[in-house]
Amino acid sequence: MQRSPLGSRTNVIKGAWLLVAAALGLVIWGSTVTWAATPPPQIPHLLKGRENCSICHGPTSTPPLTPSHAGRPASTCTTCHAEASGSAPSAMPSGLVQGTAECLGCHKDDVRVRTDTGQMFSGFIDPQGYASSVHGSRLACTDCHTTISSFPHPNIKIASQRSYTIAHYEACKRCHFTNYTKSLDSIHFQALSSGEQAGPVCTDCHGAHTVKSASEQRAAMGAACGTCHTTIYQDYSNSVHGSALRDENNGDVPTCTTCHGVHSIQKAVSASFRLNSTDLCAGCHSNEELMKKYGISANVTQTYLNDFHGKTTFLVSKENKPAWTEKALCIDCHGIHDIRGANDPESSVVRANLLSTCQKCHPDASENFPAAWLSHYEPSLQKASLVYLVRVYYWILIPGIMGGLMLHILLDLWRMARNR
Numbered sequence: 001m002q003r004s005p006l007g008s009r010t011n012v013i014k015g016a017w018l019l020v021a022a023a024l025g026l027v028i029w030g031s032t033v034t035w036a037a038t039p040p041p042q043i044p045h046l047l048k049g050r051e052n053c054s055i056c057h058g059p060t061s062t063p064p065l066t067p068s069h070a071g072r073p074a075s076t077c078t079t080c081h082a083e084a085s086g087s088a089p090s091a092m093p094s095g096l097v098q099g100t101a102e103c104l105g106c107h108k109d110d111v112r113v114r115t116d117t118g119q120m121f122s123g124f125i126d127p128q129g130y131a132s133s134v135h136g137s138r139l140a141c142t143d144c145h146t147t148i149s150s151f152p153h154p155n156i157k158i159a160s161q162r163s164y165t166i167a168h169y170e171a172c173k174r175c176h177f178t179n180y181t182k183s184l185d186s187i188h189f190q191a192l193s194s195g196e197q198a199g200p201v202c203t204d205c206h207g208a209h210t211v212k213s214a215s216e217q218r219a220a221m222g223a224a225c226g227t228c229h230t231t232i233y234q235d236y237s238n239s240v241h242g243s244a245l246r247d248e249n250n251g252d253v254p255t256c257t258t259c260h261g262v263h264s265i266q267k268a269v270s271a272s273f274r275l276n277s278t279d280l281c282a283g284c285h286s287n288e289e290l291m292k293k294y295g296i297s298a299n300v301t302q303t304y305l306n307d308f309h310g311k312t313t314f315l316v317s318k319e320n321k322p323a324w325t326e327k328a329l330c331i332d333c334h335g336i337h338d339i340r341g342a343n344d345p346e347s348s349v350v351r352a353n354l355l356s357t358c359q360k361c362h363p364d365a366s367e368n369f370p371a372a373w374l375s376h377y378e379p380s381l382q383k384a385s386l387v388y389l390v391r392v393y394y395w396i397l398i399p400g401i402m403g404g405l406m407l408h409i410l411l412d413l414w415r416m417a418r419n420r
């Protein structure tokens, strides 16, 4: 049989149809398979506060909602997407007060807060940091943020991040009224109320969401002061006191607040603060037991008071209204924030630097001026032996002469009685 060209053409057409049908079948089958393989993903976050999906998921969100979603109204979202069981974000720490996890569900991400001028700052709150704060197991976010209950939040004016902080720190007042009241007397509050936004508020020192018990935070608190008093903090942390705190978390050395107080810090450059500074040092440096631990003499205050500088200072401090004293106090020789060990080459009282320390007030002092002075030493055979020997000499001479005189008078009286 001869092949009809027509017949073969019909076959080709048939084949083409078959191919089309197969392809179509494949497409349909394929799409069913993909659809079946990609069920609507579950919603991994809490729904409370996020009822309006389109704020975050839309054609322009990142990542954008897939084109398949065109024409699906917001009311239908949850018909296909179910809330993942236990949809509280999985990494949420335990022990949080009810409601907190809902807020953290969003704020564990780098949520951005926008100021009126369009600047952004972070609204990220670390769930772990919050949970381990003193408030973590006691307060809900809404105990401090009393005007916020759901999302979107009420509209508020935010001129800058600093003004936001200042507007919100009074939240602490509600529960810590005493410390708030104390702070009203402080130089910091004065700075704040004179419009200087540089004055610190509660959260500058304590933080807002990671507040720790202050006693755990001795070293950190010094650093908090250092965010504003930078140079002083640097001097302090290299000093004999500050380095012991920084490196060994030493609890015996003074921190900023040991000397300045805490919530009611006053002006430090004043006649009375200057005069009282000697008592501050003496509080620790006359403490035998404490000083023994470090092999430091506990006699320094006594020797200071025996000295000409100390004697006059002591008298001035007894006056009713203390005046500014020009006499050398501990801080004039040792420094204030930069006190060094007496043998530290950078110390202001080490031999090489001592003369220039004296010259601050005795401009004419020459090389051997300091040497003519006893410093904290009690005169002894080893130290200032001449002074010591002169003293010993007088100890012997004066009682000797007095005793001799008395004896002489007594003998004289006895003689007169006998002669009578």
Ligand code: HEC
Pocket: 041, 042, 043, 044, 045, 047, 049, 050, 051, 052, 053, 054, 055, 056, 057, 077, 078, 081, 106
């Ligand atoms: C405040 C913004 C916000 C709102 C409102 C919101 N979501 Fe989300 N959604 C997100 C973010 C961010 C993610 C990414 C995963 C995560 O970290 O939670 C996400 C993830 C998802 C996912 C998983 C996506 C994936 O790729 O697996 C689904 C589904 C989802 N959301 C559905 C919804 C639905 C439905 C609504 C409304 C009922 C909604 N979302 C409301 C922010 C939001």
Ligand code: HEC
Pocket: 038, 039, 040, 041, 053, 054, 057, 063, 064, 065, 066, 068, 069, 072, 073, 074, 075, 076, 077, 078, 079, 080, 081
């Ligand atoms: C008819 C069922 C259906 C409805 C209604 C629906 N989705 Fe989906 N959604 C899906 C399916 C299926 C996927 C996965 C495949 C895809 O991306 O289309 C998906 C994926 C997503 C994803 C993850 C991928 C992406 O695009 O980022 C998000 C987010 C999402 N949907 C949010 C929504 C929101 C918001 C709504 C309401 C406006 C909504 N969906 C309505 C079925 C649905």
Ligand code: HEC
Pocket: 048, 049, 050, 102, 103, 104, 105, 106, 107, 111, 112, 113, 114, 123, 141, 142, 145, 148, 149, 150, 151, 152, 153, 154, 156
């Ligand atoms: C759905 C996500 C979401 C939830 C849930 C959420 N927030 Fe927010 N929050 C945001 C976003 C986004 C911003 C930044 C934009 C803005 O201010 O609206 C913000 C800003 C804030 C701010 C700074 C601005 C302001 O208004 O004071 C605070 C405070 C805040 N949230 C507290 C909370 C508290 C408290 C909760 C729980 C009751 C909470 N948020 C729940 C998303 C959320």
Ligand code: HEC
Pocket: 100, 103, 104, 107, 113, 122, 123, 124, 125, 130, 135, 139, 140, 141, 142, 143, 144, 145, 164, 165, 166, 168, 169, 170, 171, 203, 204, 207, 208, 209
């Ligand atoms: C003890 C009171 C207190 C609690 C509890 C608290 N906040 Fe705050 N929050 C503040 C104060 C005060 C500010 C002002 C900014 C500052 O000084 O850091 C603030 C600021 C914020 C901001 C703005 C961004 C920032 O860090 O400045 C967000 C967002 C915020 N809080 C969310 C939360 C969330 C979410 C929770 C619960 C997990 C929470 N807060 C719990 C007191 C609190």
Ligand code: HEC
Pocket: 134, 135, 138, 139, 143, 144, 169, 171, 172, 173, 174, 175, 176, 202, 203, 206, 207, 208, 211, 212, 213, 214, 215
């Ligand atoms: C709703 C009440 C409430 C508010 C508002 C509040 N606190 Fe507290 N605070 C507490 C409670 C309760 C404790 C735990 C007291 C305890 O352990 O004895 C505490 C403990 C503290 C401690 C530790 C006390 C210690 O003994 O060491 C500090 C510091 C502190 N809060 C600072 C703040 C700051 C700063 C703010 C403002 C950002 C603030 N608090 C707002 C209730 C509150």
Ligand code: HEC
Pocket: 172, 173, 176, 179, 180, 181, 183, 200, 201, 202, 203, 204, 205, 206, 214, 215, 221, 257, 262, 263
């Ligand atoms: C300049 C830094 C600074 C500021 C501002 C500050 N504090 Fe303190 N606060 C401290 C230090 C340091 C301690 C630790 C005191 C101690 O160890 O004796 C402390 C201790 C506390 C304690 C623990 C208990 C106590 O009374 O000693 C509470 C509560 C407290 N502060 C609340 C507040 C509140 C509320 C404000 C705002 C009105 C505030 N603080 C402002 C530095 C500060």
Ligand code: HEC
Pocket: 187, 188, 191, 196, 198, 199, 200, 201, 204, 205, 221, 222, 224, 225, 226, 227, 228, 229, 256, 257, 260, 262, 265, 266, 267, 268, 269
């Ligand atoms: C947010 C910034 C800030 C922080 C944090 C801060 N201060 Fe201040 N402090 C100021 C400002 C502003 C003044 C007032 C202006 C001035 O005299 O420098 C001031 C003044 C003082 C003064 C008085 C200075 C004088 O002229 O007599 C002392 C003392 C002081 N602060 C100690 C501290 C201590 C201690 C801490 C930590 C517990 C601390 N400050 C934390 C900003 C800060």
Ligand code: HEC
Pocket: 222, 225, 226, 229, 232, 233, 236, 241, 254, 255, 256, 257, 258, 259, 260, 268, 269, 270, 273, 274, 277, 280, 331, 336, 337
């Ligand atoms: C051992 C006690 C002591 C310690 C610790 C101490 N100070 Fe002072 N501070 C003083 C004395 C005393 C003065 C007054 C100096 C004067 O009369 O000029 C002073 C002055 C100041 C002044 C005002 C003078 C100036 O130069 O601006 C500030 C601010 C200050 N201190 C902050 C701090 C900070 C911050 C720390 C912690 C890093 C700290 N102090 C640690 C005793 C101390």
Ligand code: HEC
Pocket: 240, 241, 244, 250, 252, 253, 254, 258, 277, 280, 281, 282, 283, 284, 285, 294, 296, 330, 331, 334, 335, 336, 339, 340, 341, 342, 343
């Ligand atoms: C809270 C207690 C305390 C206060 C207040 C204090 N000191 Fe000290 N001081 C110490 C301790 C503890 C050491 C030893 C630190 C170490 O060696 O690690 C020390 C070390 C020193 C040293 C170094 C001694 C040496 O040669 O090793 C000098 C100098 C000194 N202090 C001077 C002062 C002066 C001046 C003041 C007052 C402005 C003062 N201190 C206030 C506790 C205090």
Ligand code: HEC
Pocket: 278, 281, 282, 285, 295, 296, 297, 300, 301, 304, 309, 328, 329, 330, 331, 332, 333, 334, 342, 349, 350, 354, 374, 375, 376, 377
């Ligand atoms: C006129 C300067 C001057 C004054 C004022 C002064 N010191 Fe000294 N201080 C020195 C010199 C110099 C040394 C090192 C030589 C020595 O140990 O006597 C020293 C040493 C010290 C030492 C180290 C002692 C040791 O055992 O290593 C301490 C602690 C000390 N002084 C604390 C104080 C205190 C506290 C005051 C105030 C009550 C004070 N000083 C006042 C100059 C002074």
Ligand code: HEC
Pocket: 308, 309, 312, 326, 327, 328, 329, 332, 333, 354, 357, 358, 359, 360, 361, 362, 369, 370, 371, 373
């Ligand atoms: C802060 C300033 C100041 C410093 C620093 C100072 N002095 Fe004086 N000193 C005085 C004053 C003021 C008098 C006068 C006391 C009086 O008349 O009561 C005085 C008196 C004296 C006297 C008594 C004899 C005289 O000249 O009147 C001697 C000795 C002396 N100082 C030694 C020293 C030595 C040594 C140093 C350094 C280690 C030193 N001083 C550092 C302020 C200072």
